[in-house]
Amino acid sequence: MSAAAWLATAALPVTAAEREHVCRYCSGAEHAPAGAPKERQYAPDRQVDLLHITLDVTPDFQARTVAGTATLRFAPIAKPVKSLRLDGIHLNVREVKGTHAVRDYSVDDQCVTIVFEKEIPAGEEASIDVAYSAEPAQGLFFRTSAMGFPEGDDHCWTQGEPHEARHWFPSFDYPNERASSEIIFHVPREMTVVSNGRLIGEAEEPGGLKAVHWLQEKPHANYLICVVAGRLEKLEDQHGDTPLGFYTQPSKAKYAANAFAETAEIMDFFEKEIGVPFPWEKYDQATCADYHWGGMENTTLTTLTQRTIIADEVENVRSSRSLNAHEMAHQWFGDYxxxxxxxxxxxxxxxxxxxxxxxxxxxxxxxxxxxxxxxxxxxxxxxxxxxxxxxxxxxxxxxxxxxxxxxxxxxxxxxxxxxxxxxxxxxxxxxxxxxxxxxxxxxxxxxxxxxxxxxxxxxxxxxxxxxxxHGGVPELKVTSKWLAEERTAHVTIEQTQATSDDVLLFELETKLRFIVDGKPVDEPIKIDGRRHDFYVKLPAEPQIVRFDPDYTVLARVEFDLDDKQLEAQLGNQADVIGRLQACEGLAKRKTAASVKLLRQALNADPFWGVRAAAAAALRRIRTTDAIAALVESTDQPDARVRNRVVEEIGKCYADAAHAKLLEVVKREQNPAIVATALRGLGKYQGQASIAAARAALDDKSFNNDLVAAAFAAIGDLQARSLSDEVMKLIKSRET
Ligand SMILES: [Zn+2]
Ligand SMILES: [Zn+2]
Structure with a gap:
């Protein structure tokens, strides 16, 4: 392994313990710069119906280029076509010919325009062969040992969405067009090629190459065309008649089965839930080095970040489940x-x-x-x-x-x-x-x-x-009063968000739930105005009043509860959202009673998410009692909760917390949790923290958690001596 590759891996941001971002999701909105002209975007016209795309191309793993022929079969839709415009970024076009004589073609940075001798009549099928080469800046990526990636892992992969495919082949590159497609990829014989649809065949060629031929017969959008080629190991499974494959680089193969494990089960669930059988003929997943996002749902071939391969010892602190399910769901929603x-x-x-x-x-x-x-x-x-x-x-x-x-x-x-x-x-x-x-x-x-x-x-x-x-979300202020004489609950709901051309007053249907002596009484309600008063007769004063108890409405709700109600809500085993909200409410009270309740929840709530929320609430309270409750609760059987407790301890600036973090680094077996402790230690200057960070630099764990965390801690620690250690380490790993 070379220094460059190792540093690149170590510097990857660690995925949040509980959530995993998938696809191309960017956290934090990317707003257009202020004052920018507001141009509206629409799908472009379709001059022709693209029927079939054939890419017969050879990647060059040394030069990181691609060359070959793109053949496009099409038919003009409504009017005869004299010239045809294709998307293509910086393509070197050598020749264009076809079934209909080509008079001329021109190429610029954005497209290839082909002019025919005679108009092609509407509805008449035609085909052109574009002989070209490209050194793609996007769309097709090479990851080789010559670039510093692990020896034996050489591969290339493509990414189409939203408009990257045009960097490596010419086509109509918008989602409002579909065509069947075919790829003939010429690679060194020891490589594996996987693509959309089904494998037609492999043939040996001179020069140590082979041609691998894949065909996607069902029409799909251009951005879903994909090929992954390289030294890949494969796992196989089956769901009904659908073959399932998981391809990964040899250096990642050890734990690939963890990421693949639930694939058949997920497909089984989706077929039942969606009611439409899996719409393609096979389903493969392939990991790619340096994949920019979580994954990409190309038809029959999802590409995935290598980070989805997680070692056993990380337990459930991270999981591939959500990413696996997200990308597979796209095979219906997005692809079909x-x-x-x-x-x-x-x-x-x-x-x-x-x-x-x-x-x-x-x-x-x-x-x-x-x-x-x-x-x-x-x-x-x-x-x-x-x-x-x-x-x-x-x-x-x-x-x-x-x-x-x-x-x-x-x-x-x-x-x-x-x-x-x-x-x-x-x-x-x-x-x-x-x-x-x-x-x-x-x-x-x-x-x-x-x-x-x-x-x-x-x-x-x-x-x-x-x-x-329209945008925005409803903002609701809820209050509840018990009118003892009338035996009536009086609940007011105000809709407080500012309305405008962009945000409406919302219409919402939900219910109120009153728990009276352990029994629920439901009152359906409709909200469509600024303010509503609801009067509900009840047998006795309710212990719990809940707005939207079944969690069916997206709204920012402000509903202040007193201590008694919070305690009752936190104790209601049938209402997980109520318990999560109670943790938030208790976090705002710095009382001994709330610390006691949260400590109980942290150690005994049946749902792990509530236990994690209780840990976060204790940290927000941060009294000596609250910190003690956290420090004494690291012995959690569920690794997600254990990790969360350590994370929250890392945010308490206290001697007891510091000592606990050092102990976790020493005793904890799960490298992801040790990494969390190390990050917390970065805030405590001194020899003990420096020693812990230095020791972590030697870590050889599969997911590289500790080295990444040690770097984060070193960044925080004011310890010059550590930079020498880092340099020594880099040199020792250089080959
Ligand atoms: Zn997605
Ligand atoms: Zn089409």
């Missing part, structure tokens, strides 16, 4: 039906995000589904509440601006609200109709609304208008 342009991206990403959560709920229990929605709302959506851009949005400058919290978690929440409002049966029926009606076509938001309206008989204009065509 594809957003017409990036303004409707939520039809890809909102679905993939939600179906990954549905799978977690299926696999682990409903509390995990609700917890995922809760974290998405609290950590991803609410922090952006001042951003008023809608989900369906045309004023982006770059497509990547669309890949943010609106199209991922907020889109997922929109589906959750529809499912909650209509019920699982109607929801599933609508989704199935939507997929069957638009199979192998592009879709826009109205296609989905139409199907939901047809299926349910409901008019959903307002729902789609407020959630998809």
């Amino acid at each position: 039906v594809t957003c017409k342009d990036w303004s409707h991206l939520w039809l890809n990403e909102g679905f993939a995000t939600y179906y990954a959560l549905l799978y977690e709920g299926h696999k682990l229990g409903r509390d995990d589904l609700l917890y995922g929605l809760y974290l998405d709302a609290r950590d991803e959506i609410f922090p952006e509440h001042k951003d008023h851009r809608p989900i369906v949005y045309r004023e982006y400058q770059q497509p990547r601006e669309q890949f943010d919290y609106r199209n991922y978690p907020k889109g997922s929440w929109v589906l959750h609200m529809l499912r909650s409002m209509l019920g699982e049966g109607l929801y599933r029926q609508a989704i199935r109709t939507y997929l069957e009606r638009h199979a192998l076509q592009d879709v826009e938001t109205e296609d989905l609304r139409e199907v939901f309206e047809e299926t349910s008989g409901r008019t959903l204009d307002k729902f789609f208008d407020q959630w998809l065509y």
Whole structure:
């Protein structure tokens, strides 16, 4: 291993313990610069129907270039075509010929334009061969030992979404066109080539090469064309008649089975939940070195970050489950039906995000589904509440601006609200109709609304208008009073968000739940105004009053509860969201009583997410008692909670916390948790921290957790002596 490769790995940001970002999600909205002109983006016209793409190309692993022929078969749609424009960035075109005589062609930085001798009549099939080469800046990536990557791992991989494919072959590169496709890839014989569709064959060629031929017969969008080639090891499985494969670089093969393990089970769940069989003929996943995001859902071939391969000793602190499920869900949502342009991206990403959560709920229990929605709302959506851009949005400058919290978690929440409002049966029926009606076509938001309206008989204009065509989230202030004489609960709900052209007053359906002597009393409510007063007669004063107890509405709710209510809510085993909210409420009270309750929850709550939330709440209280409660609670059987407790201890600046972190570094077996402790130690100057960081530099654990954490700690520690250690280490690993 060379220094460059090792440093690159060590410097990777560590994935958050509980969540994993997937696909191309960028955390934090990328707003257009202020004052920028607001140009609206639409799908381009289609001059021709592209029917089939054949790429017969040879990658050069030394020069990192590609050369060969792209053959495009097409037919003009409505009018005769005299000249044809293809997307292609910095391609060197050597020759263009075809079934119809070519008069001339021109190439610039952005496209290849072909002029025919005679017009090609509408509906007439034609084909052109473009002989070209490229040194792609994007779209096709080489990762070789000559570049510093591990010896024996040489490979290349492609990335199409949103507009990268045009960097390595000429085509019509927008999602509103579909064609079948075919790849003939010429590589050194020891390499494996995997691509879309099915393997047609392999043939040996002179010069130590072989040609590997793949065919995707079902039409798909250009950005979903993919090839991964290199020294790859393969794992196999099967779901029904669908072969499943997992390809990885030899240096990562040891734990590849962990990332692959649930694939068949996920497919089984999706087929039942979605009601449409897996729509392609095989499903492969392939890891790629340096993959920019979590993964990419190319038809029948998902590419994945190598970070999804996680060693056994990391336990469940990190998991491939959510990424695996997210990318597979795209095989239906994104691939089988594809957003017409990036303004409707939520039809890809909102679905993939939600179906990954549905799978977690299926696999682990409903509390995990609700917890995922809760974290998405609290950590991803609410922090952006001042951003008023809608989900369906045309004023982006770059497509990547669309890949943010609106199209991922907020889109997922929109589906959750529809499912909650209509019920699982109607929801599933609508989704199935939507997929069957638009199979192998592009879709826009109205296609989905139409199907939901047809299926349910409901008019959903307002729902789609407020959630998809307008921005913001409802902000609700809830108060509750017990009117003893009338035996009536008086609940007021105010909708306080500022409304504008961009944000509407929301219409919401949910319920209030009163727990009276252990028994729930539900009151359905509808909110559509600025203020509502609800009076509900009850047999006695309720111990708990809950707004939206089934968690069916996305809203920032402010509802201040007294100590007694918080305690009752934290003790309600049937209400995971209520318990999470109680932890947040208790965190604001620095009383001995709240520390006692949170300590109890941290060690005894049945759901791991509540235990983690209790740890966070104790850290926010940060009294001597609260810190002691954390320090004495590191013995957690669930590694996710153990990691969280250590993380929170790392944020308490106290002697007891420092001592505990040193102890964790010494005793803990899980390298991910030791890494968390090391990061915390960086804040404590002194020899003990320096010694711990220095020792961690020698770590050889599979996921390189400790070295990365040691670097973070060294960055914080004021210890000049450590830079010599680092230099020595780098030299020792140079080959
Ligand atoms: Zn995605
Ligand atoms: Zn087509």
